Amino acid sequence: MKRLAVIGSSGGNLYNLGGKDPDKLMGEIAAQCKGAGVEISGVQFIAASESMDTAKESTSAILYGWDPDENRLMKRTAGSLSEINQAAAEIDHEMAGLIRAGQVDGLIVMSADPEVANRFTIEAAAELHIPVVGTGGTSMALISSKGANVIATSGTTGTTNRTRAVSFVTSLCKHWGIKYVPVLGSPGAGKLTAANKPWRRVNLKGIMQSSLPGFIAMAIVLALSQIPAFKGLSEVFDVMLKALPVVLAVIAAKQISDMDEVSIVAGVIAGALSINGGIIGGILGGIGAGLLVQFLFVKCVQWKFPMTTVNIVAGGFAGLISGLIMYYLIAPFALQAGEFIKYLINEAISFNPIVAGVIGGLLIWPAILGGVYHAAILPIVLLEMEKTGNSFLGAIDMVGLVMVSAGITLANIVAPRDKGEAAVAAPGFLINMGFGTFVEAAYPFMFSNKWVFAGAILSAGVGGGLVGVFNVRGTAYVPSFMGPLLSNNVIGFTLSMAVALLLAFAVTLVANKAARVRKQAQGDVSAQQSA
Structure with missing residues (x-):
């Protein structure tokens, strides 16, 4: 050594x-x-x-x-x-x-x-x-x-x-x-x-999740721009819309090469030249920049370039080469791919929004439990939000996952099967309501009681159906009271959220009471046998 x-x-x-x-x-x-x-x-x-x-x-x-x-x-x-x-x-x-x-x-x-x-x-x-x-x-x-x-x-x-x-x-x-x-x-x-297998570090789920704050910020600006006093923010929304591919490109480049500021610079340059390709273009431009940063950096060091020059070549040229390829060759196709996905979603919703909502609601829990949500649903949500600032599937996310989880945890605070479960449920309920996330808080109660599990899917299906009835577009990952304000239908979204929460709450209450009665009966039988 x-x-x-x-x-x-x-x-x-x-x-x-x-x-x-x-x-x-x-x-x-x-x-x-x-x-x-x-x-x-x-x-x-x-x-x-x-x-x-x-x-x-x-x-x-x-x-x-x-x-x-x-x-x-x-x-x-x-x-x-x-x-x-x-x-x-x-x-x-x-x-x-x-x-x-x-x-x-x-x-x-x-x-x-x-x-x-x-x-x-x-x-x-x-x-x-x-x-x-x-x-x-x-x-x-x-x-x-x-x-x-x-x-x-x-x-x-x-x-x-x-x-x-x-x-x-x-x-x-x-x-x-x-x-x-x-x-x-x-x-x-x-x-x-x-860093010898850069393709293995391409993680679309990670890129999407890391970029989510940018989409939520855009949704907030869009909602504020609907208020007459903040009408001027509509121009800010347009600027942020163009910036989203840059955000995604920076995250992708940093994820792959992880060369600190050099990766970030390359991602910014590539993202700026990938704007015409939408968020798909930003991701592809960032991936290309990240791969080139690593390649050019190592080559320049091997050629004994001064470190300052190495960073300039790796950061500047990697971003420029990837960005120019996107700008002239790939961006139009990336944009069309994104538009086609959104077109298919809109066609399905237009055909029968209620059926689309019910199906989305019924499948949302199996999707997240099966690991499909972040790989498939979240990217579609972000593609929808790219143009409008909110999403049909984003509304189903808030109604079918967040509100249902909140209903289940609330029931276990009010009337738990065991006294200790209230302490477990309380933080989950507060996070769901206060931040629009952490639906996993409902897992312990769903996995330990099949009726609670069935109630969660039923509540999500009903809530999704209401999203379709009111043709709601919204988002999760925000405080529950802000969800309706960031949607295209404040009243419709509020009702959909409330119904899903209350239905999940009611089903869980009944299931918990049945479990307590069953446990009590078993205890009585054991006592009699002991006597």
Whole structure:
């Protein structure tokens, strides 16, 4: 296993680009090293409380070392910058000793001080000719002048903790002949995955769910624009409508490449050029940008481009290439695909809205229990909302899922089978009513009583039928009192919601009472047998 050491400081420009948070900065490096099978032998890092460009000798600072057992930074000492620079000399000698003992195969340098704080480490690295990579224009130039084997160097402008870490490890692994694929995810959160199969990270359900706040914000603006005093918001709604593909593109690009700001920039560019393709176009543009970000980033690092240039190429060109392909070739077809799906839905509703509502209501619970809801129904809801700000299936969601769940949990607060169930039901009821989500709160009561389960489906079917009767378009994921205000039929939506809630409430009350009577009868029989 190859071993490397890390030296440096929070830096001047680096301070504003991740250097002021040493744990995150080193966490990214540690994550990439782990993915490459490379061990960190030691760290000497000076973190000042402000940029080194303005820091004084009296500026407070912390000297960090490395804890090999926990694979993280450990605080060695704290004090003024002058005191910390003196204390750093001890680690500098230790690091030089490790290099001369052959226990360090490579060196990562970030805004180091090759004249004082890191002098002996740099001298040892030059003597043994180990590969050195790093950032910090002035310090890296001085390190090169001292004869160190610098294989990759760059400034810090435009870089992030992740892109720097990937660049460092890519350059070192290429030098050593080690196969390495960048690691994506959140260091310390247990979500790290290799980036060698990008298509596997395409998750349409995740993209749709993450973009939902944008659609809800648009629905709120649409509802407010119907009030005479806020009529001017109709123009804001039009702007937000155009922004939705950008939102989806950014989420898709970030999901696939996860290169921090580089992914976001690529997604914004691709999304802006995918507007004519609607939300399907935004998703496709973002996916393309995410795939290209990773490809171009790795290639540019292998070609030894400076990190600033790597980020510009990866973020700018990836977004531009994907966006132009969408703009000239795919956007019209993506838009037509979305329009065709909406056309089919509208035709089904127009043929018989009541039947469509009943069927939708009856199937909504099996859909969410079977894992189909987020994969199929939610995308259709968002496609409907793309143009009108609300949705037929969105109304069924609120009526058939949220209100039914609220009715079941309310019944278990008022008259539970067991006293302990009221405490379980109360939070679920409040979240359903207050936030228009967490329908899973009804699961324990549905799964433990077949009559409650049947009542949930029946209530959703009746509520869906009323949605069809009143031809309601609405949305869930908002407080229950706001649901009708964001719909096209305030009275119709209110009645549909109320009926579904009260029916589920009544069925659950009856089922709970029957269960209590049955339990009491069984208890009496047991008592008689014992006597």
